[in-house]
Amino acid sequence: MAQAFRSTVMALTFVVVAGSNIIWSLLDDYVACGLALAASVTAGFCVERASIKRSHGEMIRQYGADWQAGSKRIEPGGPTRVAKAEK
Numbered sequence: 001m002a003q004a005f006r007s008t009v010m011a012l013t014f015v016v017v018a019g020s021n022i023i024w025s026l027l028d029d030y031v032a033c034g035l036a037l038a039a040s041v042t043a044g045f046c047v048e049r050a051s052i053k054r055s056h057g058e059m060i061r062q063y064g065a066d067w068q069a070g071s072k073r074i075e076p077g078g079p080t081r082v083a084k085a086e087k
Helices: 002-024 028-065 077-087
Strands: none
Touching: 002 028
């Protein structure tokens, strides 16, 4: 669902930026298309990042501030215990 939402935002951003340029004839068509493409990719990254931040916030809310993803997880006893075990 997040991928579909991101793609929708990217498509709408492209249409709005390119469409406004077509209506007002502000820039050359190739430049306008490049600007619209850059704006849509930027909007897609922003939506993706907001989705990731929101999901991390939900995990922290549910499991506490000690929640960390994947390999960053620290065993109880702190990082010194893990560091000593790796040496």
